[in-house]
Amino acid sequence: MFRVGQEEIDAFTRVVNSGELFRIGSKNQEVDNFEKELAEKISVDYALFVTGGTTALIACLVGMGVGPGDEVIVPAYTFMASALAITAVGAIPVIVDVDETLMIDPKEIEKNISPHTKVIMPVHMLGYPCDMDSIMEIAERHNVYVLEDACQAVGGSYKGRRLGSIGKAGAFSFNYFKIISCGEGGAVLTNDRIVFERAVYLHDGGSTFRKDYVQLARDRQGGSYEEHEDFPIYERFITPVFAGIQARQSEINGAIMRVQLQRLDGILEDLRKVKRQIMDGVSGVSGLKFLKSNDPEGDCSTHLGFIFENEELARKFAIGKGVNGALPIDSGRHVYTNWDPIMNKRGAGHPDMNPFNMPANEGLKHNYSPDMCRRTLDLLSRTVNVPLNPDWTQETIQHKIDSIKEAARNL
Numbered sequence: 399m400f401r402v403g404q405e406e407i408d409a410f411t412r413v414v415n416s417g418e419l420f421r422i423g424s425k426n427q428e429v430d431n432f433e434k435e436l437a438e439k440i441s442v443d444y445a446l447f448v449t450g451g452t453t454a455l456i457a458c459l460v461g462m463g464v465g466p467g468d469e470v471i472v473p474a475y476t477f478m479a480s481a482l483a484i485t486a487v488g489a490i491p492v493i494v495d496v497d498e499t500l501m502i503d504p505k506e507i508e509k510n511i512s513p514h515t516k517v518i519m520p521v522h523m524l525g526y527p528c529d530m531d532s533i534m535e536i537a538e539r540h541n542v543y544v545l546e547d548a549c550q551a552v553g554g555s556y557k558g559r560r561l562g563s564i565g566k567a568g569a570f571s572f573n574y575f576k577i578i579s580c581g582e583g584g585a586v587l588t589n590d591r592i593v594f595e596r597a598v599y600l601h602d603g604g605s606t607f608r609k610d611y612v613q614l615a616r617d618r619q620g621g622s623y624e625e626h627e628d629f630p631i632y633e634r635f636i637t638p639v640f641a642g643i644q645a646r647q648s649e650i651n652g653a654i655m656r657v658q659l660q661r662l663d664g665i666l667e668d669l670r671k672v673k674r675q676i677m678d679g680v681s682g683v684s685g686l687k688f689l690k691s692n693d694p695e696g697d698c699s700t701h702l703g704f705i706f707e708n709e710e711l712a713r714k715f716a717i718g719k720g721v722n723g724a725l726p727i728d729s730g731r732h733v734y735t736n737w738d739p740i741m742n743k744r745g746a747g748h749p750d751m752n753p754f755n756m757p758a759n760e761g762l763k764h765n766y767s768p769d770m771c772r773r774t775l776d777l778l779s780r781t782v783n784v785p786l787n788p789d790w791t792q793e794t795i796q797h798k799i800d801s802i803k804e805a806a807r808n809l
């Protein structure tokens with residue numbers, strides 16, 4: 399979270415004073431309005447506010463009908479939750495290398511497509527966009543879906559399109575470490591009506607949204623649902639209901655996120671300005687090479703990445719006075735080798751629910767080993783990410799530029 403203040407306090411107070419804390423039936427419709435405003439901002443038809451980014455990914459996968467017998471291609475560098483969402487629906491994560499942008503390598507996707515592949519999951523890490531043109535082309539050619547994990551890239555874009563809006567569906571996280579936040583939260587984004595309806599069922603197991611499902615289903619027999627355009631959206635669902643969980647959001651979080659969403663463009667503008675100034679300030683310095691971005695204009699990177707020839711140089715640079723850099727290889731559960739439940743094939747709390755034991759998943763690609771994505775490990779150990787903040791003063795920016803230059807001189 400970069401910015402929070404009086405406006406969020408006012409939003410919280412408004413909801414508490416009204417006594418309308420539950421989204422369903424709320425007179426204030428904070429969550430409903432947030433979903434509408436978010437969908438508009440990202441240019442998608444549907445947005446669903448849920449309890450987290452992981453839940454959003456799960457809801458998207460369930461929305462797409464992913465389950466046992468399916469493989470989902472995921473990069474070796476992402477927070478473990480991307481892979482856990484796949485096992486949560488009974489499918490198998492196929493872990494592939496990233497390229498020198500540290501995003502999923504389209505060539506590796508192509509190599510790993512199999513008759514079982516149902517979804518490609520590009521992850522826009524730290525706000526850097528994936529190579530979506532190549533990924534969409536591969537997906538279309540092989541007739542598989544794309545689910546964008548945009549949990550770390552809320553508001554960023556690729557060639558003019560917002561991240562999360564390019565694939566069949568996208569997922570955002572609003573946990574505390576994200577660009578905008580209400581502490582914990584997430585969102586499903588999609589233009590696909592059926593994916594949306596199924597995501598709604600998943601996140602609201604009690605089907606609280608549906609006033610009289612049976613009656614509506616009866617009404618609809620023989621008719622098309624366009625005939626029900628005058629009904630509120632949740633009463634016009636056409637997909638059959640199934641057992642879900644509970645991942646609804648509260649009006650308090652809805653109200654806070656409406657304020658956070660209004661802050662988004664300002665945060666990104668300032669973040670990009672800070673990044674541009676630092677890049678300009680250190681460009682051409684001997685020994686420094688920026689991490690390549692698939693869309694330097696659209697990326698909403700919260701860090702400035704540098705790539706070095708070897709780990710020794712990277713480590714020396716990272717600890718330079720005032721640099722405050724970090725090597726992604728040290729980022730714990732963002733590196734596939736540290737995804738213990740996946741690497742140890744403990745994909746569920748009950749053995750019969752463990753996708754790695756399921757007969758439908760026999761013969762699928764899950765021969766994991768710590769050295770299976772060596773290129774990723776090499777790139778992650780030669781990269782240094784320097785955190786950025788949109789609220790840095792000119793003095794702090796200049797200090798950062800000087801520190802980076804000094805650390806480069808000392809290499």
Ligand SMILES: Cc1ncc(COP(=O)(O)O)c(C=O)c1O
Binds near residue numbers: 452453521550584
């Ligand atoms: C890339 C990525 N995917 C998924 C998630 C999961 O989001 P949440 O923590 O909101 O469940 C995160 C959260 O850090 C993430 O960084």
